[in-house]
Structure formats: C-alpha cells, structure tokens
Amino acid sequence: MYDQATQSELVRFARVDAGATVIDVYPGGGDWTRVLSDVVGPEGRVYSFVPAEVAHFKNDPVGLMQMLAKEPGRENVEAVSADLVALAEVTQPADILWLHLFYHDLHTALIQGKGATADTFNRAVHDRLRPGGRYVVVDHAAAAGSGTSDTQSLHRIDPALVREEVEAAGFVLDAVSTLLANEEDPHSIKVFDPSIKGRTDRFAYRFMKP
Numbered sequence: 157m158y159d160q161a162t163q164s165e166l167v168r169f170a171r172v173d174a175g176a177t178v179i180d181v182y183p184g185g186g187d188w189t190r191v192l193s194d195v196v197g198p199e200g201r202v203y204s205f206v207p208a209e210v211a212h213f214k215n216d217p218v219g220l221m222q223m224l225a226k227e228p229g230r231e232n233v234e235a236v237s238a239d240l241v242a243l244a245e246v247t248q249p250a251d252i253l254w255l256h257l258f259y260h261d262l263h264t265a266l267i268q269g270k271g272a273t274a275d276t277f278n279r280a281v282h283d284r285l286r287p288g289g290r291y292v293v294v295d296h297a298a299a300a301g302s303g304t305s306d307t308q309s310l311h312r313i314d315p316a317l318v319r320e321e322v323e324a325a326g327f328v329l330d331a332v333s334t335l336l337a338n339e340e341d342p343h344s345i346k347v348f349d350p351s352i353k354g355r356t357d358r359f360a361y362r363f364m365k366p
Contacts, residue, residue, distance in 0.1 A: 157187045162335065167195055169333045169360060170292040175199040176251040179243070179284065182207055182258040184217075186224040192254065193233050203247045206237040209267050240272040243280045252290045253281050257358075259295045260313035263304040278325035282365055291327055291363040293318060294336065296356045299343040311347045315359040327363035336360060 158166070172178060174197045182205070183189045189204040196202060204221040211218050221235035236246035240262075261267050262274040281291050298305075298312035306312045319329060336358035347356050 163191055165335055166294070166333075166360065167191065169331065169335070169362060170252055170254065171290055171362070172196065172252055177201040177203075177248060178252045178254055179203045179205050179247050179250045180254045180256075181205045181240075181243075182210065182255075182261075183221060186221060188254060188256055189221065189224060189233060190230075193230055196232060198232060200232055201248070202233045203250070204233055204235045205243065205247065206235070207240045207267070207272075208238055208242075209240060209270050209272065211237050239270050240267065241276045241280050243277075244284050247284060249286050250284055250289060251286060252292060253285060254292050256294045257296065259293050259318055260298075260307045260311055263307040263313065265308065274321045275325065278322050278327070282325045282327060285365045287365060289365045290330065291322065291365070292360070293322065293363070294358055294360045296347045297341070297343065297359050302343075306343075310345065312343065312356075315361070318359075319361060322361070322363050326365065328366055329361060330364040331362040333360035333362075 172192060172195045176196045178192045178196060180189045180192055180202060189202055192202045206217045206221055218237045224230060225233040225235045238246045262277055296312045298314045302314045303317050338355055338357040341352055341357035345352055
C-alpha cells in the first residue's frame with residue numbers, strides 16, 4: 157500500500173467526496189475499501205466487489221470482505237460478489253468505480269473464463285455509473301505499443317490501449333496522473349520481481365461518464 161500522502165493524493169485525483177457511492181472492484185485485502193470508507197463517511201456507501209471469477213481463491217476474498225464490513229465504523233461498506241459483467245445485480249448506481257491494479261487482468265484467461273472481456277466490463281461500468289460519474293483506473297504500465305502482449309506474463313498493460321478501450325465504451329478521459337510514474341522501470345520484468353515490486357511504473361486515468 158502507498159504512504160498516507162500518496163493515498164490522499166489518489167483520493168483527490170479520483171474526486172471521492174463525503175456522501176459518495178463507490179464501487180471498489182477486486183479489493184484484495186481491503187486496503188482501498190477502508191480508505192474509501194473513511195472518505196465517504198456515514199452518508200456514503202462503498203461496495204467491496206469481489207468478482208466471482210476470483211471468489212474461489214484460497215484466501216477466501218469474499219469472506220475477507222464480509223469480515224471487513226463488520227469492523228467498527230464500517231457500516232457504510234457492503235461486501236458483494238458476482239460475475240464481472242453482472243456488476244449491476246449486486247450494486248446500486250455509483251459516483252465512482254475504483255479499479256486498482258486489476259484492469260490488465262481483464263485480458264487474462266482467468267477472468268475471461270466466465271465470458272468477461274474488457275469491452276463487456278467497461279460497458280457494465282458505464283451503465284452502473286451515474287451521469288458525471290468517474291471511472292478511475294490505476295495499473296502497471298507495459299511498454300508503449302505492447303498492447304495486451306504482457307498482461308498474462310508480466311501483469312502489465314499498455315496505457316494507450318486502456319484509454320482506447322475505455323473511451324470505446326462511451327467514457328471521456330477527464331484527467332491523467334503521473335504520481336506513480338517510475339522512469340527507471342524497464343517494463344520488461346514481471347511486477348512481482350523483487351527488483352521492481354512495489355515500485356512499478358504505474359499510470360492513473362480518470363474517465364468520466366458524460
């Protein structure tokens with residue numbers, strides 16, 4: 157997880173405010189669900205959405221989020237799970253969809269095994285967000301022009317391709333942040349390699365639904 161200053165800057169970038177409804181997709185250990193829960197406050201709502209595609213993992217991701225939602229002060233968190241493209245079945249219309257280090261997985265066999273694609277997911281996000289809603293994508297950058305060739309092997313994706321795919325679903329690019337950029341990242345090694353883990357070159361896009 158990032159330091160406090162970086163977390164705060166990313167929250168500002170995402171334009172998460174008190175009272176907002178946020179969907180945190182594939183929340184992992186729940187770090188961002190907790191941060192977002194604190195920001196939206198008692199009048200807001202955070203859906204900690206575990207895709208059914210990963211619900212079978214040994215660490216019981218759904219159970220972890222259900223436990224998180226029972227923590228003191230987390231009454232504004234709801235742990236939910238469904239197929240990625242069935243997002244609307246377990247959430248309400250939202251102001252922000254937060255996708256942290258997961259977009260590249262939309263192009264992997266694991267996620268596509270149940271029929272989800274980047275196109276179908278992006279359209280589901282578009283349908284679930286209110287007009288003016290924000291779709292925030294943070295991910296590990298692959299080399300420019302590489303497309304999806306490194307999504308499976310290196311867990312990286314070409315930022316330009318992400319923009320192209322999301323805009324094709326009807327979104328408008330609203331802002332770009334270089335807060336997490338790292339020019340020393342060679343883009344040719346897996347993100348879990350000890351030499352780069354936690355310091356990968358990352359891009360942050362904020363898209364808006366017109």
